Amino acid sequence: MKKKPLKFDKDLFKRSVQYNVKTLYRKTMEEATEQELYQASAYALKDAIVDHWMTTQKKAAEQDPKIVYYMSMEFLMGRAFGNNLINLQAYKPVKEALDELNIDLNLIEDQEPDPALGNGGLGRLAACFLDSLSTLGYVAYGCGIRYKYGMFRQKIQDGYQVEVPDTWLENGNPFELRRNEYAKEVKFGGYVNMYTDERGRTMFKQEGYQVVRAVPYDLPVVGYGNGVVNTLRIWDAEPIQCFQLDSFDKGDYQKAVEQENLASQLCEVLYPNDNHIAGKELRLKQQYFFISASVQTALQRYLKHHEDIRKFYEKNVFQLNDTHPTVAVAELMRLLMDEYYLSWDEAWDVTTKTCCYTNHTIMAEALEKWPVDLFQRLLPRIYQIVDEINRRFVDQIMRQYSGSAGIDVQAKIRSMAILYDNQVKMAHLAIVGGHSVNGVARLHTEILEKRELKDFYEMMPEKFNNKTNGITQRRFLLHANPLLADWVTEKIGDDWIVDLSQMEKLKAFADDKKAQQEFMDIKLQNKKRLAKYILKHNGIEVDPKSIFDVQVKRLHEYKRQLLNILQVIHKYNDIKTHPNKDFYPKTYIFGAKAAAGYLTAKLTIKLINAVADVVNNDPDIDGKIKVVFIEDYKVSNAELIFAAADVSEQISTASKEASGTGNMKMMLNGAITLGTLDGANVEIVNEVGEENAFIFGLTSQEVMDYERNGGYNPMDIYNSNPNVKKVLDMLVDGTFSNDRELFRPLYNCLLNTVNSNKADQYFILKDFESYLEAQKRISDAYQDKKRWAKMALLNTASCGKFSSDRTIQEYVDEVWHLDKLEM
Ligand code: RUG
Structure with missing residues (x-):
């Protein structure tokens, strides 16, 4: 009905x-x-x-249904x-x-x-999940931080990225509600006193600490068409009391000021690093701050209507979005023992049955490890608890493996202990302290099980599972692309809005000439819309009839924007040397923010803009190719870009991109994937068929094999492939900058003549020829209008699996076991 x-x-x-x-x-x-x-x-x-x-x-x-708390440092809501x-x-x-x-x-x-309380995929995933949770009718709280400044706004000046503060709150936020009545105290530093209470119990008390007041702001998360509105609760920090004269009198002036400073700094700014941990003290403070406030709230909410805190897990589950909120494991233990008087074993039972962890990366630089002394100084009681969790876990490893033939117990401890080498390893804490560990795409989960977390997988295989990411079709089709949304509805009805698997019905139109024509007309309209945006923001005129080849995502070496722009340089050379060669016009569209301190990434942005300058203004090129760098890539302009894309560049070094979600958004909008067999690309190709995607490059196995054997020597390719040599030489011969040394660091990344082990770590040159060949296949395919229309239409028709509704339902069925709210 x-x-x-x-x-x-x-x-x-x-x-x-x-x-x-x-x-x-x-x-x-x-x-x-x-x-x-x-x-x-x-x-x-x-x-x-x-x-x-x-x-x-x-x-x-x-109805008292079970609640999921989705704990995340980032919510990129748009x-x-x-x-x-x-x-x-x-x-x-x-x-x-x-x-x-x-x-x-x-x-x-x-x-x-555009509220940007997130860096990229991880934060946007959290936002899609909230949308799906409400739409599917599950009770959920997003728990996060109300950063005063979100992800910086990007300006491009003289081709360089300049970061400008994102003052998203300057006019207030009409959708939020401040909830003073739910404020909580969060304590930092000091020391722990042990004492015996009146009932003879050994108790622990933090003393001499600094304290801040966590004040929640609630944002509504509206479900589609069902009247369900969940809550995203983000916390702001305030001083507990304003400046106190009596503190001053007592000589506590310094402390009062420190406390005020701490409160004013805590939620000031989002760390703008994606897939990279800066390891800053303030970041650990942010983590504990929002986690302590959120866990306190969850316990109090439960106890309003339930008596037995030992059954907390029956009604609550915490999903930890990456390692950033992992301190929740120890905070829940602390509250259960110190505030609610459970024994260690009772508290551990509740904690492990409540917590679940999602891993989003295998990049070493993104794995969070905190120096023990910092952790202990900032969170003395939490440290004690982590220390005890670790002691018991190491014990368990020894019990399980000692005496087993061929097993090196010390090696097991080295690879799995939570405290090791004077570091607190947050991923290990999350794995040990919860009952579910998931990767975000099939390949990624496989790599976790077989390689990165192999020892954990062998010891506790029942915890591991895969949840391939998804995206919400409500924002990324219904809102972003109204023309296509209406067309889909006209063809198959509107059930797809809440059940994306319905899109499959579009397959019946794949060979229908009229439908193909309509589909491509809509794409053209969307390309015109984007062309207008580009003209307004970049002053560049692009031809909506050219192929829109799009790579929009964070700038990271492993995502290989450099491979893309080197290929553009090659194309430029090709057109210059063969002016009469038949060539279908292409517009290369880039959008990417680089972390403020990531020099190679920032230089890549400069290179893209420098190439754009040369190519777009060269009369020999005559508009055959154009290069556009869209400033300040964010959710709102992403919606325009996805709708207009013909080609979806997903070209990460195989094994490095855990999933990717831009790949799904573009597929939904009828763009064809040009990609490596990495992350969720593998599953996209599986759904749409290899003949409807352009796949190239090394496989993840090949990449990992090379890595195990110390890499490869890119000089061999440079010396034997004249295309590669010419393109690389142009980085340092003044073609793109009067300063010939400007792009030398990029050249060196690829060819590092000093240390060949460090050369081309992301296999750009190794994949170069295969990438050129895939680009050529694209140009050929595009010229066969019918073939292209069919491929594009089939991409939209095959995207059913990639709805975040499907992902959430899998979490519910296999991990969270929530009950639906009846409205
Ligand atoms: O890099 C990953 C993406 O592959 C993935 O799609 C996304 C959501 O799961 O998360 C991204 N990610 C990983 N962002 N930060 C990290 C590591 O902290």
Whole structure:
């Protein structure tokens, strides 16, 4: 039976907007600025959401379902206004209401800052998961940090990336609710006192600490069409008391100031590193801060309606998004023992049955390890607990393996201990302290089991499982690409919005000429939309009829934007030397932020822009290729880009990209993958068929074999392949910069003549020829219009598996065991 759409009172909304303009700004509708009109509209929308939010709370209190706490340092939510309209099924009435008020909905949407409390894939995954949890009707809390400054805004000046603070809160956030009544205290530093309480129990008390007040802000997470509204609770830090004269009198002046400083620094800024840990003290403080506040809240919420804290895990599960929130294991132990008086064994039983861990990377530089002295100084009681967890775990390893033939017990301890080499290994704590460990794509999980976490897998195979990532079709098709969304609905009905496997029905249209034509016309419209954006932001005119070849993602050596731009340089040479060769025009579109301190990544951005300058302005090229670097890649412009992509560049060194999710967003929008067999690409190809993707390069096994044997010598390729030699020489011959030494570091990364072990660690030159050949296959295929249309359509039709709804349902069925809320 088809569900009725949610009710939305258009007239009430209209009146509410007018009232808000008056009471918030003391202005008439005509006098209000676009930003003010956005704020007034967002508050009016929040009114409608709050009703559903309260109903959800009430139903949850009545039905008492199990709750998942999705704990994450990052939630890359993107703009809320349009997404909320979509999920409330209120896009049409709100558009009409605003039209009647003479307000352009698109302009309003553009007034909203793009909340960027995340770096890239990991944070965006968390946002997609929240959307799916609400849509599927599960009760969930996102737990995170309310950074004052999110991911920096990127400006390109003279081809270089310049970081500008993201002041997303400067006009306030109409969707958030400050919840003073749920504030918590979080303690840092000091020392631990052991004493015996009145009942003769040995107790531990942290003394001489600094304390901050964690204040929650709640954001609604609206499910699609079902009235469910979950909560993303992000924490801000405040000093416990303002400046205290009595502290001053007692000579505690220094401490009072330190406490204030700590509070003001804690939530100041998101660390802008993706797949790389800076290891800063403040980062560990951030982690403990939001985890302590969230775990305290979860326990208190449970105890409001339940008596036995020993059964906490029956109603609650914590999913730890990477190692960043792993301190939750020890914090839960601490609270259960020190505040709720459970014994070690009782607390351990609850903790391991509550916690689950997702691993998102095998990159060594992203694995979190904290120096013991820092950890102990900052979190003395937590350290004691970790130390004891470690002692018991090492004991267990010895019991299990001592005396087993052929097993080196010391080697096992070395590879699995939580405390080793004066470091606290957070991944190990997460694995030992929980009951589920998952990777984010089949290949990634396999690599974890067979290589990175082999010893753990052998010791506790029952904990390991795979959950291939997914994305929400509500934002990345319904909102991002309304033309295609309408077309899909016209062809197969609208069930795909909540059940992406329905897309398969589109396969029936793969050979239908009319459908192919319509599909490609929509792509063309979306390319025109992006071309307009590019003209406005870059001043570059691009031909919407050219192939839009897109690589948008964080800049990282393993993602190999350098391989892409070297290939562009080669193409440039090819056109210059063979001006009459038949060549289909291509527009290479890049978008990427580099971590502020990652010099190679920043230089790659400069190179892309330098190549763009040369190529776009060379009359010999005559527009056959264009290169565009889109400034400030973020969720809102990503939506335009995905909808317009013909080719989806997913060219990471095989084995390095855990999953990728941009690959899924582009597939959904009918782009064809040009990629290596890495991460979720493997599963994409599996779904769509190898004939509908362009695969090239070393396999993950080949890469790992090379790595085990100390790499390879790129000089051999440089010396034997004239294409490679020419392209590399151009990096240092003044073609792209008057300063010939500018790009030398990139040249050296590839050829490192001093230490060949360090040369081309990401196998760029090794994959170069195979990449060129795949690029050629693309140009050929595109010229066969029917073939291309069929391939593109089949990509959209085959993306069913990659909905985050499917991923969440797998977590629910296999790990979390949640009950659906009845509304
Ligand atoms: O690099 C990974 C992506 O492959 C993956 O798709 C995404 C979501 O699972 O997470 C990314 N990631 C991994 N971001 N940070 C890390 C390591 O902390």
